[in-house]
Amino acid sequence: MIQSYGGAPAMIRSFAPELPIVGIRPHLIRERAAQVIDRFPGDVLYAVKCNDHPVVLETLHAAGVREFDTASIKEIRRVRQLLPDAVCHFMHPVKSSEAIAEAYHVHGVRRFVLDHPREFAKIVQATGSAPDLELFVRLAVPGDGALLTLTGKFGTGPAEAIELLRLAKSVAAETGVTFHVGSQCLTPVAFERAIDIAALVIAEAGGVDHLDVGGGFPAAYTGDEPPFAAFVDVITAAVERHGLECRLQCEPGRLLVADGASVFARVELRRGAALYLNDGVYGNLAELKWVGPQFPTRALSVDGQRHGRDMAFDLFGPTCDSIDSMPGPHWLAADVDDGDWLEIGMMGAYSSALRTDFNGFAECHTVLLDDGVWFALEPSHQALPQAA
């Protein structure tokens, strides 16, 4: 049973443990999922790797997400055990034969992604030449415009994709084309460019049943990010311009869950403008380093909130590795002190999912919160006056 609290300050006042805390706000996940499902003209899958906490998966399911983008057999088992009526799609282009066989025969998975002829052969063999496969070919697309690029590892060029689709059509019940423009993509036109490539491939292959535009839709960390609707408009226009008849699918991770959780880390030592926390890059806060200091952050003492954002801090995690630093500017009240808690908001995505036990710091608490969003998004808040 996960403890539920009315709000973050009350939780810190009455709980304030030694370990870091992940605070999930299911009502925000529910709202976001409803918006995305309402807005997107096709199937909405959730990319499980982003956050696979049972509360997150159950909340998304209750909000109407019934299909899941899974990338490992463990993710598939986890989703199917928790949500027996959920449909899993195996969207990783490189899978083990054992994982394909279990996915198909035990968990009812029919949709598989591939980007190489030998992966095609592997899927056919591992499923015993199943007649009801849905095979999607992953295209390589440009990654510019995304904060975290996913290019260079998966996906194939147009010529090979056309060949793979011909192979797929020779055995599969349904076929599709898929791509991923990169995570936290800030330019809707990236989807237009990707759809241009996909349309060419689809035309040459004589049509497909599905077009999967992937994930990459940005969460609103600063308020400068284009809204989901802007991406949908660009996608819809490109699909219409090319006269594509296929069913649309998207697989957001970050967009669906980013605002649905905060991480609470305690200040174990303040040294000038440096705060040493009990959570860091090897724990729940990896994105504070890799994406940068753009997450809404506030300081809470056990007596209440420390108001003001008048000083820029650098943050350090608990492990002994010097990589475990999260350079600022993290704007906080100047009177932050030892024993205070930092609430880092917008931490529902790629946060607890990336936590490791390095140096013995994996443990943390998870609580539920039902307060609203406490930060006002200020466009370009990183351009605040510099501390002296």
Ligand SMILES: *Cc1c(COP(=O)(O)O)cnc(C)c1O
């Ligand atoms: C990670 C991933 C996603 C989700 O990406 P976000 O940037 O979190 O939206 C979707 N599809 C695939 C294939 C992925 O690997």
